[in-house]
Amino acid sequence: MIFVILFTLMIAAMLLALVRLILGPSLPDRVVALDLIAVSAVGMTGIYAVFTDQPIYLDEAMVLALIAFLGTSAYAHFIEKGGVPWRKS
Amino acid sequence: MAEVIGQGLMLVGALFIFLAALGVVRMPDLFMRMHANTKSGTLGIGFIMLGAAFCFSDSTATLRAVAVILFMLLTAPISSHLLARAAYFSGIPLWEKTLSDDLRGQYDMVTHGLPGGHDAEAQGAVPSRDVK
Numbered sequence: 001m002i003f004v005i006l007f008t009l010m011i012a013a014m015l016l017a018l019v020r021l022i023l024g025p026s027l028p029d030r031v032v033a034l035d036l037i038a039v040s041a042v043g044m045t046g047i048y049a050v051f052t053d054q055p056i057y058l059d060e061a062m063v064l065a066l067i068a069f070l071g072t073s074a075y076a077h078f079i080e081k082g083g084v085p086w087r088k089s
Numbered sequence: 090m091a092e093v094i095g096q097g098l099m100l101v102g103a104l105f106i107f108l109a110a111l112g113v114v115r116m117p118d119l120f121m122r123m124h125a126n127t128k129s130g131t132l133g134i135g136f137i138m139l140g141a142a143f144c145f146s147d148s149t150a151t152l153r154a155v156a157v158i159l160f161m162l163l164t165a166p167i168s169s170h171l172l173a174r175a176a177y178f179s180g181i182p183l184w185e186k187t188l189s190d191d192l193r194g195q196y197d198m199v200t201h202g203l204p205g206g207h208d209a210e211a212q213g214a215v216p217s218r219d220v221k
């Protein structure tokens with residue numbers, strides 16, 4: 001029962017981040033939404049490790065956190081060096 | 090008993106991530122959205138991994154969970170700072186009800202440096218404080 005609530009919260013967080021990813025008026029907004037999606041995937045992996053009683057999934061959570069950090073800093077470098085000109089609102 | 094404590098901690102972490110997502114959708118400004126988003130990386134993942142460590146009650150699983158927490162605590166502020174800095178240089182508009190922006194006009198937009206100290210005063214980049 002508790003896992004239903006946990007997975008529902010994480011999926012709701014992912015869907016809300018997806019709303020910001022689609023709506024986001026600028027590129028950094030979309031990067032923030034992608035970062036939130038990756039973080040909630042890390043949390044969901046941790047919950048799934050407890051749900052299936054397999055501690056090996058915690059390693060996957062660590063790798064996912066590393067990939068999320070690399071992706072966000074690569075996007076930040078891309079934006080700081082010019083990036084694509086997005087429409088000004 | 091440890092199961093109940095662990096599941097309660099995981100519930101707190103999931104609630105933090107959900108509230109961060111709510112803030113990312115509802116906040117009016119990029120920087121306020123990032124302010125809401127950083128709660129998910131540190132507090133949300135921290136509570137979820139702490140709860141996972143309680144639920145497993147195994148030394149290797151606890152070590153992995155603590156490693157994930159330390160890694161997130163180390164990298165979440167770095168990536169947020171990089172992204173906010175890049176967004177500020179890109180000229181993201183602030184919220185129209187923003188009261189003050191202390192960084193306005195302070196950054197060198199070509200070199201992306203922040204003038205300050207005696208070197209900048211000697212070069213005339215910022216007006217010296219004691220000379221009118």
